[in-house]
Amino acid sequence: MSHELFIMTQELKIVPTADGSNTIFNSQVGENYHSKHGALQESRHVFLNSGLKYFIENNRAREVKVLEVGFGTGLNFLLSAEYCAEDGVKLHYTGIEAYPLSQDLVLQTGYDQFVPAPVWDSFIGHYANSLNATVNINQNCQMRIAHCQLLEFESNDKYDLIYFDAFASARQPEMWDEKAIRHTVGFLKPGGVFVTYAITGNLKRTMKSLGLKVEKAAGAPGKREMLRAIKRTDL
Numbered sequence: 125m126s127h128e129l130f131i132m133t134q135e136l137k138i139v140p141t142a143d144g145s146n147t148i149f150n151s152q153v154g155e156n157y158h159s160k161h162g163a164l165q166e167s168r169h170v171f172l173n174s175g176l177k178y179f180i181e182n183n184r185a186r187e188v189k190v191l192e193v194g195f196g197t198g199l200n201f202l203l204s205a206e207y208c209a210e211d212g213v214k215l216h217y218t219g220i221e222a223y224p225l226s227q228d229l230v231l232q233t234g235y236d237q238f239v240p241a242p243v244w245d246s247f248i249g250h251y252a253n254s255l256n257a258t259v260n261i262n263q264n265c266q267m268r269i270a271h272c273q274l275l276e277f278e279s280n281d282k283y284d285l286i287y288f289d290a291f292a293s294a295r296q297p298e299m300w301d302e303k304a305i306r307h308t309v310g311f312l313k314p315g316g317v318f319v320t321y322a323i324t325g326n327l328k329r330t331m332k333s334l335g336l337k338v339e340k341a342a343g344a345p346g347k348r349e350m351l352r353a354i355k356r357t358d359l
């Protein structure tokens with residue numbers, strides 16, 4: 125897939141999903157950025173409840189480092205930032221994105237209605253500056269969009285949580301192969317949690333071979349199961 129595909133905004137169209145929240149359809153890839161059964165529902169279920177809340181509750185964490193693969197519209201970031209602000213948890217968020225959306229398209233998502241105004245205003249106000257630079261969203265929350273391909277991403281930081289939100293393996297298999305998953309999991313701390321909306325035999329095998337404990341969790345509407353994997357602490 126070439127970089128140009130994503131930069132051409134005519135390839136990207138705002139479309140509604142079944143819960144009334146919007147997503148983006150990429151006609152070149154032939155896929156939505158979120159589940160057609162509900163963008164908001166999926167983001168809340170997979171990344172917020174099964175990822176962030178699970179990690180905070182199990183670790184009594186007051187500070188969390190999140191790495192997202194496929195930042196896209198920023199919906200997962202927005203819900204996480206809101207939750208952490210309310211819970212008084214410090215959030216350090218890095219989103220890897222090879223093809224950042226224009227600010228205009230992000231504004232058209234209508235996601236301002238799902239988070240309090242201070243979170244949205246700060247996110248939109250800092251969006252352009254957050255490309256390859258850390259910005260303060262509020263006193264509890266920092267974020268950065270790493271503008272690069274997944275395999276080009278490098279960091280000395282290790283993360284508590286990975287939100288893996290790539291396009292489906294049928295559309296972009298290279299994001300789900302052993303090399304990509306090994307690279308991603310290399311940024312996870314021991315005891316850290318990896319969540320994604322899908323589960324396949326290949327993904328489970330790869331995770332186990334990399335020393336993660338695999339859990340099946342109930343999927344978001346439209347998917348029976350999703351994957352949560354936890355990095356062993358003895359590695």
Ligand SMILES: C[S@@+](CC[C@H](N)C(=O)[O-])C[C@H]1O[C@@H](n2cnc3c(N)ncnc32)[C@H](O)[C@@H]1O
Pocket residue numbers: 130156157158193194195196197198199200220221222223224272273274275289290291292
């Ligand atoms: C399913 S969408 C992500 C949805 C996003 N989390 C959201 O809430 O809007 C997949 C994302 O992966 C990005 N992407 C595609 N190939 C990539 C690559 N090689 N490295 C990093 N990001 C990539 C796409 O541009 C797209 O934003």
